[in-house]
Amino acid sequence: MTSTLTPPRTTARPARGGFGRLLHAEWTKFRTVRGWVWSAVGAVLIICLVGLLATAAGNESDPDGGSALPVGPGGEAVNDSFYFVHQKLRGDGSITVSVSSLAGAVTTDPDDSGSGLAPWAKAGVIVKDGLDQGSSYAAMMVTGSHGVRMQYDYTHDRAGMTGAASREAPRWLRLQRTGDTLTGYQSADGAKWTEVGHADLSGLSATPEVGLFVTSPSVEEETGTGTGFAPAVATGTFDRVTLGGRWTGGSWRNDQVGRDAGTSASYSQDAKGGATPSGDGFAVTGAGDIAPVVGGPATSGVRTIENFLVGTFAGLIIMVVVGAGCVTVEYRRGMIGLTLAASPRRGRVLVAKGLVVGSVALAVGVVSAAVMVPFGGRRSEANGFPVLTVPTATELRVIVGTGLLLAAASVFALAVGALLRRSAVAVTMVVVGMVLPYLLATASVLPDGASQWLLRVTPAAGFAIQQSIERYDQVVTVYAPSSGYFPLAPWAGLAVLGAYAAVSFAAAVVLLRRRDA
Amino acid sequence: MEKTIDGSDARIEVRGVHKHFGSNQALDGMTFDVRPGQITGFVGPNGAGKSTTMRVILGLDRPDRGTALVGGRRYQDLRTPLTHIGALLDAAAVQPSRTARHHLLWLAHSQGLGAGRVDEVIRKVGLQDVARRKAGGFSLGMRQRLGIAVALLGDPPVVMLDEPFNGLDPEGFRWMRGFLASLAGQGRAVLVSSHLMSELQDSADHVVVVGRGKVVADMSVRELLASVSRGRVTLRTSALARAMTVLASSGATVSSTGSDTISVTELPAENVVSLLSRHAVPFSEISEHRASLEEAYMELTRDAVRYRGVVPEEAGR
Numbered sequence: 001m002t003s004t005l006t007p008p009r010t011t012a013r014p015a016r017g018g019f020g021r022l023l024h025a026e027w028t029k030f031r032t033v034r035g036w037v038w039s040a041v042g043a044v045l046i047i048c049l050v051g052l053l054a055t056a057a058g059n060e061s062d063p064d065g066g067s068a069l070p071v072g073p074g075g076e077a078v079n080d081s082f083y084f085v086h087q088k089l090r091g092d093g094s095i096t097v098s099v100s101s102l103a104g105a106v107t108t109d110p111d112d113s114g115s116g117l118a119p120w121a122k123a124g125v126i127v128k129d130g131l132d133q134g135s136s137y138a139a140m141m142v143t144g145s146h147g148v149r150m151q152y153d154y155t156h157d158r159a160g161m162t163g164a165a166s167r168e169a170p171r172w173l174r175l176q177r178t179g180d181t182l183t184g185y186q187s188a189d190g191a192k193w194t195e196v197g198h199a200d201l202s203g204l205s206a207t208p209e210v211g212l213f214v215t216s217p218s219v220e221e222e223t224g225t226g227t228g229f230a231p232a233v234a235t236g237t238f239d240r241v242t243l244g245g246r247w248t249g250g251s252w253r254n255d256q257v258g259r260d261a262g263t264s265a266s267y268s269q270d271a272k273g274g275a276t277p278s279g280d281g282f283a284v285t286g287a288g289d290i291a292p293v294v295g296g297p298a299t300s301g302v303r304t305i306e307n308f309l310v311g312t313f314a315g316l317i318i319m320v321v322v323g324a325g326c327v328t329v330e331y332r333r334g335m336i337g338l339t340l341a342a343s344p345r346r347g348r349v350l351v352a353k354g355l356v357v358g359s360v361a362l363a364v365g366v367v368s369a370a371v372m373v374p375f376g377g378r379r380s381e382a383n384g385f386p387v388l389t390v391p392t393a394t395e396l397r398v399i400v401g402t403g404l405l406l407a408a409a410s411v412f413a414l415a416v417g418a419l420l421r422r423s424a425v426a427v428t429m430v431v432v433g434m435v436l437p438y439l440l441a442t443a444s445v446l447p448d449g450a451s452q453w454l455l456r457v458t459p460a461a462g463f464a465i466q467q468s469i470e471r472y473d474q475v476v477t478v479y480a481p482s483s484g485y486f487p488l489a490p491w492a493g494l495a496v497l498g499a500y501a502a503v504s505f506a507a508a509v510v511l512l513r514r515r516d517a
Numbered sequence: 518m519e520k521t522i523d524g525s526d527a528r529i530e531v532r533g534v535h536k537h538f539g540s541n542q543a544l545d546g547m548t549f550d551v552r553p554g555q556i557t558g559f560v561g562p563n564g565a566g567k568s569t570t571m572r573v574i575l576g577l578d579r580p581d582r583g584t585a586l587v588g589g590r591r592y593q594d595l596r597t598p599l600t601h602i603g604a605l606l607d608a609a610a611v612q613p614s615r616t617a618r619h620h621l622l623w624l625a626h627s628q629g630l631g632a633g634r635v636d637e638v639i640r641k642v643g644l645q646d647v648a649r650r651k652a653g654g655f656s657l658g659m660r661q662r663l664g665i666a667v668a669l670l671g672d673p674p675v676v677m678l679d680e681p682f683n684g685l686d687p688e689g690f691r692w693m694r695g696f697l698a699s700l701a702g703q704g705r706a707v708l709v710s711s712h713l714m715s716e717l718q719d720s721a722d723h724v725v726v727v728g729r730g731k732v733v734a735d736m737s738v739r740e741l742l743a744s745v746s747r748g749r750v751t752l753r754t755s756a757l758a759r760a761m762t763v764l765a766s767s768g769a770t771v772s773s774t775g776s777d778t779i780s781v782t783e784l785p786a787e788n789v790v791s792l793l794s795r796h797a798v799p800f801s802e803i804s805e806h807r808a809s810l811e812e813a814y815m816e817l818t819r820d821a822v823r824y825r826g827v828v829p830e831e832a833g834r
Contacts, residue, residue, distance in 0.1 A: 028623040032616070033615055
């Protein structure tokens, strides 16, 4: 022993080193409890297992329906099925037509079909890169009840004049190619033209297919059990087909683009696609759609990548138990005193814990989603279900988002655990507040209004980050939680969960600092 | 190889600490020092505020008033606190599913220490055979050793142990006593609490006796004994009246405790014998009774309780 007095040592140390030690300690704590490590592994397994079980069934009604859906220029799955009267035309030019009627027939049951026109039945002119499904195009069209539209490359839709086409009030449509630019014009009389819009289709073939098309998606109908969709066909009457510019007419050919009517429509026994010349035009009948594929009942027999991730909620419950447990166990065992004696800066202790638990949950989510998204897709196609492919960026967002969803939920649980200091209560609160609303809202237990409301204001909003399917105004389906559509955009939904986690975490830090340990 | 202990680091200073829980005034101006190179016993009945004081020293409980400094610094200003003070507050504070070694390992990592130091302290407390077993299966004695290992992990100049003798078998008891002595011998400041003075009387150099949240005695063990042990001599005699007169006239306090027994205080036994012999007073039996530390402690804390009992009345006036 020395009794010499030394000058007081300075307390200044690099702050980062201090937090690094804390992080190291919390990580050691986590990895040395076998139950937690196995829980994380178990969470991955259960997410995959539930996903596999939920998508195990083979497609019995259409065993070879597993052919992949066409993919549009933007990387999204599309329907590209229509009846096409066309010819190949080189260079710049224009096509002009007058549409004098668009009528539809709906098959409400196998033996009966009545008149009825889908709101988004389409008849018009189109310039398309080729006959392959999913190829680039621009089109001017008359629709069932949305007036004149210019649409191109599946996801783009621009409105023209309103009102239906009739013999008394035909709609004149024109598409003009100048280089890669396609410009759409409309007219009520064939004399006075206005531009509806233009599309830049870079890389459009020098000799695209140009012509007339008709297509019709299924028609939404209310049944006793909810919203159903009945197959429909549409017939459009085209007059005064005129080619202009350097385009000079050859012979017209008739083709059905797509093997059948696609996922959003179908031909019935007595309604087939076809075209008959009439005067200086054609009457063309077709079914299908030229539009992105959406979820819900409009698209039967199609799997989306979120179908492979339905087990996420089970893995999430496990990570919630781990998150709450890793702080409440310290209170139950009196270890919190030791932890805070070793690291007196209490806010940092909670931050380190949150980082460790959150990172583990993030890894659990990313790993299981990275396995299930491609694996579930291949398996579904092998079982006869087409998969709604989405752009790679969307796929990455769903995979990383699944990790962030689990991370936010586990940190939320940790914060609630630190506030309440009781594991059972904390886990119950988070599960009832987050998982229950999600299950109720997505399993069509509640009316749509209530589901939408729950998925806006509860932490369950975070599940929106897993939604891969898009909402399109020009495609009709049931845009409701029960068909995979969340009321909030993906990142906005995750932000709601993040806000819950952040507010409870801040409260937990304040309380931990203030309270005697 | 232990580091050299710096005397200025090896001390605890507790100054005027008040702490209440609800209506219960747990600490009421607790003030004392723990000095290097000796074992300071921290004694008082259950509920006297020993554990609360230790929790305040470790920054776990926030005092209403007053300060507690470790090596001259507030606990929350210590960046690697376990290298300044090692404490054992609750031997049961382990996660049952974690092994003893891993329990020490996370603590080591929190202080920037490595696994090597963990294995060192495991050997030091004799847990090497069970270090890789889950702490949940440990006996109380094994947990106490694990708690001591935690306290020693940072090789701190101050060691503070709450009731370390609890649940120890005689072998463990002997080991603990030797261990504490060696820590003090290395120049460390050692604070050991107990609700039984008997556990401390052979090991502590200094005692801080507390009752009802404040210090009632703060002195070396020798001083404590001297202050309260007025040697009491019991005498059996057939000449009771004469003996009392003789002894009383020489300044002793005398009282008769039976028809032929007298109790004498404030006069050592040898003086009683020589006095009685000089005056030819017959006696058949004499015994001297030295006050034990335990009795001294009982007396002190009884006073504290009595004193405290008056306060509410005064406050009520």
